[in-house]
Amino acid sequence: MVGFPLNATAASLLGFLHEGPMTGWDLVALAQRRIGNFWSLTQSQVYRELAAMAGAGLVEAGERGRRDRRPYAITAAGRDAFAAWIDQEPGSETIRFPLLLTVAFGRHLPPDRLAMFLARHRAVHAERLAGYERLQAEAAAAGNHADPFALATLAFGLAHERAVLGWFDGLPVVLGAEATQAADDPGVEG
Amino acid sequence: MVGFPLNATAASLLGFLHEGPMTGWDLVALAQRRIGNFWSLTQSQVYRELAAMAGAGLVEAGERGRRDRRPYAITAAGRDAFAAWIDQEPGSETIRFPLLLTVAFGRHLPPDRLAMFLARHRAVHAERLAGYERLQAEAAAAGNHADPFALATLAFGLAHERAVLGWFDGLPVVLGAEATQAADDPGVEG
DNA sequence: CGTTTCATGTAAGTCGTTACATGATTCC
DNA sequence: GGAATCATGTAACGACTTACATGAAACG
Numbered sequence: 001m002v003g004f005p006l007n008a009t010a011a012s013l014l015g016f017l018h019e020g021p022m023t024g025w026d027l028v029a030l031a032q033r034r035i036g037n038f039w040s041l042t043q044s045q046v047y048r049e050l051a052a053m054a055g056a057g058l059v060e061a062g063e064r065g066r067r068d069r070r071p072y073a074i075t076a077a078g079r080d081a082f083a084a085w086i087d088q089e090p091g092s093e094t095i096r097f098p099l100l101l102t103v104a105f106g107r108h109l110p111p112d113r114l115a116m117f118l119a120r121h122r123a124v125h126a127e128r129l130a131g132y133e134r135l136q137a138e139a140a141a142a143g144n145h146a147d148p149f150a151l152a153t154l155a156f157g158l159a160h161e162r163a164v165l166g167w168f169d170g171l172p173v174v175l176g177a178e179a180t181q182a183a184d185d186p187g188v189e190g
Numbered sequence: 191m192v193g194f195p196l197n198a199t200a201a202s203l204l205g206f207l208h209e210g211p212m213t214g215w216d217l218v219a220l221a222q223r224r225i226g227n228f229w230s231l232t233q234s235q236v237y238r239e240l241a242a243m244a245g246a247g248l249v250e251a252g253e254r255g256r257r258d259r260r261p262y263a264i265t266a267a268g269r270d271a272f273a274a275w276i277d278q279e280p281g282s283e284t285i286r287f288p289l290l291l292t293v294a295f296g297r298h299l300p301p302d303r304l305a306m307f308l309a310r311h312r313a314v315h316a317e318r319l320a321g322y323e324r325l326q327a328e329a330a331a332a333g334n335h336a337d338p339f340a341l342a343t344l345a346f347g348l349a350h351e352r353a354v355l356g357w358f359d360g361l362p363v364v365l366g367a368e369a370t371q372a373a374d375d376p377g378v379e380g
Numbered sequence: 381c382g383t384t385t386c387a388t389g390t391a392a393g394t395c396g397t398t399a400c401a402t403g404a405t406t407c408c
Numbered sequence: 409g410g411a412a413t414c415a416t417g418t419a420a421c422g423a424c425t426t427a428c429a430t431g432a433a434a435c436g
Contacts, residue, residue, distance in 0.1 A: 007395075008288055015295040025415055035294050038287040042397065047417060068404065068415060086298050090288035090307060092314065097228040098198055098280035100346055104225050105205040106339045108276050117280060124282070149296045152365055156290055156357050163353030167346050175342055197423075215387055232425065237389060257387060257432055 003077070004056040006085045009041050010049040014058065014082040017074035021062060024050055025069070034150065037132075037157040053078065106175060114175060122168040129161035193267070194246040196275045199231050200239040204248065204272040207264035211252060214240055215259070224340065227322075227347045243268065296365060304365060312358040319351035 006014070016022060016030055024047045031041055050072055053059045058078035062071040074082075099121050106114050135154055139146040196204070206212060206220050214237045221231055240262055243249045248268035252261040264272070289311050296304050325344055329336040 008286075008291055009395085012291055012295070015291075015298070018298070023415075024417090035291060038285050038290045040284060040286070040396090043415095044398085044417085045396065048395095051417090064416095066405080070416075083298065086292060086295055087303065090292045090311070092311075093289070094230060094284070094286040095228050095350075096198075096230070096284040097346075099283070100228045100343050101198055101202055101205075101225060102276060102280045104339055104343050105202070105276055106342075107337075108205070108208070108273065113277065121280070121282075147297075148362060148365060149294055152296075152361055153290050153294050155360060156287075156354075159353040159357040159360075160285070160350070163349040164346075167349040170345060170349075171342055172338060175338060199423085213387075214389090230424090233387095234389085234426085235424065238423095241389090257434095259387065 003081045003084065004053070004058060006081055007049075008039070008085075008091075009045055010053060011082060011085040012039065012041075013046065013049055014053070014074055014078050015086075017059060017072065017078065018082070021071040021073040023069045023071050027072075035153070037153060103175065111175070118168065118171065118175070122165065125161055125164045125168070129158070129165060132157045132161060193271045193274065194243070194248060196271055197239075198229070198275075198281075199235055200243060201272055201275040202229065202231070203236065203239055204243070204264055204268050205276075207249060207262060207268065208272070211261040211263040213259045213261050217262075225343070227343060293365070301365070308358065308361065308365070312355065315351055315354050315358070319348070319355060322347045322351060 012031060012035060013027055016027055016034075022030070024043070027050075028041070028043050028046050031039070031046070050059060050061075054061055054072065056077075057075060058081050059072040060075055062073060064070050099117065102109065102114065102117055132154060136158065139151060139154070202221060202225060203217055206217055206224075212220070214233070217240075218231070218233050218236050221229070221236070240249060240251075244251055244262065246267075247265060248271050249262040250265055252263060254260050289307060292299065292304065292307055322344060326348065329341060329344070
């Protein structure tokens, strides 16, 4: 008896609802904070999944509150569906990194323009890393009270951003400068 | 005038077609090798984008060859569209890492099960890293003939996979064993 | 001759993004 | 009163996946 087929995004919402009833708005904010690092979701998706799950009986909408806030609570069926979901082998990673496409086809771009793109993206990643480091410092200050699971996902963000910055810094200047000559080259294939 | 709106996947196909006419099949294989590392695409997408771009005049289908192979060649309009695409600021990175969702909600899983997931995924990443290292060794053996742009994207793959493995190895055994105080299980060990 | 691999394509459905519409509440 | 923010939702589209259908050629 397969229940309602949960996708990872919907399942995450159920995961959060274990902590208590929440509105779509709250869920968007919480997901951003807790899993936004490695899982993106939009407002639209959240409301859509909540509506679908309400239809399937996995969550229940409560009374509308102050600002039309409508809290959703997880049901017993929702807990079951979540438990079944999380017991499955997680799928494999998906990365889509448009900047790398630009680099891969970099011979078609003026070197200074590629250099500019690289510099701008590097700055974004540096800032993101700084944010993660602040979070880590806060967690350290809080002592043992931090959730080890949250720390583990934060550690991933740190490792990833450090790797990305290291990659930026290890890039040969070549890519942003030498390619002036390479632009004539028909491209070398191995 | 705005040309045909290119998405990154279609643009990549045009990028490859700069190297000469190719069939959908060839493009799938080539993309897998050259950008599969940070950009996924499926056969279906490739044929669809080729058909759409042919309709828009960005590529031209040639005569069907031996095995019904139909080569596509980039047109002048295609080169223009590609040039316009690559000149744009690349969008930001998207990562979707289901295993991290499992970790984030790890308190809802038996520790040994989480440990098993972690171990299996670690093995996949270790193998992928080994593959990248082989490619790097080959490139080094080939000397200066390697494309610096291809080397740069390979360097990203290496950096990323090393970071991921480092993350696995830095995870406290706690995550896989905490709840069961008796740690027969080495948890996540490489 | 039969199996595998090559090769092209369609169909159906899910997922995700963007943009918009609506209105309540707070804050100045 | 007016602007900003909170909050919910819809509409429309575009992107991606999975599964399937079809057949040619190579290989044994």
